[in-house]
Amino acid sequence: MTDETGGSATIGTLEKGFGIIETVEELESATLTDVADEMGLARSTVHDYLTTLCDLEYLVKTDGEYQLGLTFTRLGTSATETVQLSDTITPYLERLADATGETVWFLVEECGRAVYLGHAEGDQAIKTEHSIGGRSYLHCHAGGKAILAQLPDERVEEIIDMHGLPEITEHTITSREALFEELERIRERNYAQNHSEQLAETRAVSAAIVVDDEVLGAISVGGPAHRLRGDRFETELPNQVMSVVNEIRINHRYS
Amino acid sequence: MTDETGGSATIGTLEKGFGIIETVEELESATLTDVADEMGLARSTVHDYLTTLCDLEYLVKTDGEYQLGLTFTRLGTSATETVQLSDTITPYLERLADATGETVWFLVEECGRAVYLGHAEGDQAIKTEHSIGGRSYLHCHAGGKAILAQLPDERVEEIIDMHGLPEITEHTITSREALFEELERIRERNYAQNHSEQLAETRAVSAAIVVDDEVLGAISVGGPAHRLRGDRFETELPNQVMSVVNEIRINHRYS
DNA sequence: AAAAATCATCCGCCATCTCCGGAAAGACTC
């Protein structure tokens, strides 16, 4: 099988099946031919897969178009629930969003990437392009860097080996040295900043949630660079974020 | 394959793969042997599946235990987004929850079953055992009956043929005649009630959201029977629910 | 600390099931 990421999956049928599911996800709504063309497979083959997935209720067919079934909504809920804090974090996010007026995210690390799991928006919050379950790189993200700073160096190396340090904007950290220096600085201050490293004109402040040497995730506050600057960016927001994170840690210990 | 619902899937490998995923979901966290025992498959077989699913990042392995990966969170978000209203419904649910103090749900029909997609809790709300993406039967649910009442009779017959009319409590409607009479009554009044048909001592009021002859879902307000009775249950709550549903319909038309 | 037991991983052959071409059936257009 021609495979972009070189995954050495032993069971090709599963790879193909999920490939079809992800194709349907990207197209949002797709016909048999759409999927077959997109994946370069024979229509009869795709037909077998699609009917199977419909029988299993992972896809639904409406007016000749296939869509993701709501079984994924259930699995998504289950997957999210396996993450610690996921069920208790929302009030904290909302409080921080109210206090700062900006966009607040809760994110965790999985497979070397950041996954967005919760968010709240203050009254001045900018539109965010991310959604629950969305992913981004760790190295160009305040929350991502806050998490990396808490991981052992060899794990950080592993992650860099997996994903590299792709340059997302001109300010993205792209060398190992610079990244490790940055992580050291973050460890000293206990919070991380993002200076337009992921998206131009956008900044963020974040702190990791660490309980018993385990990194449970990070909380970040982000917004337009013209609002996040000076004392607010350097002192006020970091203190607000760290204060909430501290509260979460304490409450999590006794639960 | 021993299969409870008699699905005639053509591609067995997919059925097995998703079976393993659902096993991991049920066990929340499982070892290779757990899954193999649960499914009655050889360990070597399960090993192949689990490593493949980890390579594809649908499962993650932590300390020798497999769990659902957060990729399902993303797919769940995508699946939910394919449903109309899913992105705009929350404020309405919250308003209704505030006004009534009870538990409010938004649900839709898929494959002949009710799927819970949104909820909000008032200050007196009882603990609910459902979660986002969870399913229940249509015939024993206020929202489910409200939806059924809007579907063509032949579709209702189809759904009964698929799932039957299982008796969940002693008050559940279990005969076709009684159900069709109930649906007729619902059509006359434009709202549905649940008299402990799904859970003892629990009642609910619901109305379907219908736009251009298409049933988009239903909103239900539920709570303990001792609070949902008399005029409140017969007039007040139905009016509150129908009022919100009406508002949703109007706003949805012009969007 | 050695031994035993348990669990995860690797290997290779056989039986099975995927995969696709081609044909038939259905849907839509003009």
Next chain:
DNA sequence: GAGTCTTTCCGGAGATGGCGGATGATTTTT
């Protein structure tokens, strides 16, 4: 109603999933 496109059905050939058995890793027992 003829023509075009799409979906569905079918059967054979070749690829691959499935499992037993062996090896290595880890934990538990004595």
